[in-house]
Amino acid sequence: MPPKRKAAFAPPPNPTPQPARPSKLAREHGITAAQEAEIREAFSIFAIHHPDYKDAKEGVLRAEDVRRCLIALSLPPAKQDVKEILETLDPLTTGLVPFIPFLSYAAICIHDRESVSGSPSASPEPISRKGKGKQKAGTAPSTTSQREINEAYALFTHNTSGPITLAHLRRVARDLREEVDDEVLRDMIREANGNVAAEGLGGVGLEEFEGVMKRAGVFG
Template sequence: MCKLHSQPKTLLSAFNLRNKPSRHQQPQLSTATPQHHQGEMPPKKRSAPSAPKKARQSKLAKAHDISATEENEIKEVFQLFATSAADFPNEKEGVIAREDVRKALVALGLAPADSRELHDILAAVDPTTTGYVLYEPFVAVAAAKLRSRDEDAMAAEVDAAYQLFTRNTDGPITLGHLRRIARELKEDGLGDELLRDMILEANGGAGLEAGVSLEQFHDVMTRAGVF
């Protein structure tokens, strides 16, 4: 994610979905073979740089919708607090003491919001109050906290971008708002007809007076690949 509220031109371009080139409008690449003078060696072809290999997700990471990198971060912190317990001899990653769960989550930047949330987390990761937490339940809780944090951050960013158009009001985005943004950006090619089309495209043809709601704005930005 990027700081969209500092990039109004990006947002306005995302609104203009109808002006995006189709697959059939891509520039054509020349297929002509370059000519070389007699006695000259043709230039060596450069091999394309190989993309870095993406770490493969484990079954556990896939089950909890986190990346391999995110699971590795969780595992590293878990291992900082890991210990062995006679009741869990077969736990490859070890276990962590119940009282260390909060510290581990804080180390991940996922601190419980309050004592009630901590109580719920401990009940989830150690339901039989053994005093120890296994790796898989800890990953499940950390993954849920990660997703919640990402969703909250995105919601805040969408709201900030939306209010850039509405001048810090609840909305909806109107034709007047788009005119102002286009004028401030000196986008002279965006006439009223195109701005109207942008609103109707965003709100599903609900009419100009309906404007564009926060939810519709989020959908437009998602389809345009901004979020």
């Protein structure tokens, strides 16, 4: 009996799996699908479910677990920088950090690591914002610092060109499950804009936002 012939279009054995396509969230933060999956896995190890975040399917991190989670991602922050990190991720000091703000910060750390090493696979150095942000007067901010400012700004504007408006601040407060009076939010905008009159409230542009962040010591 002659040997059986293979089907004309039989699939090759053990086809090479195609890499996962990055989600919209990953694309917005400039990370790969694998990097997003790694962040999600580390977050899930430390995440808890909290009654104030019933809609957060990923849960939330307790403030004291943020550093542990970053260490699990091989993105260890310097101990002296943890306070600044928490001020960025939990500006209303709720003691809890949702997934998206954490992912945004982790993505910034990944970009920092790759910009220093030139390779995603290189071992990261401890991340210290205080040290790297120092600049001489009159010099332009570093590329890394400017990217961090742009990404932080995008968190407030929901990835639009801005400016940050009262509605944006309301959304942030709502996402953090915080009751913040509109007048408090207006005062934040007035202060960022040099204490302008109420009738000229407007919004906070990127330049004003950068000034606020630098005065607060978040970026050098």
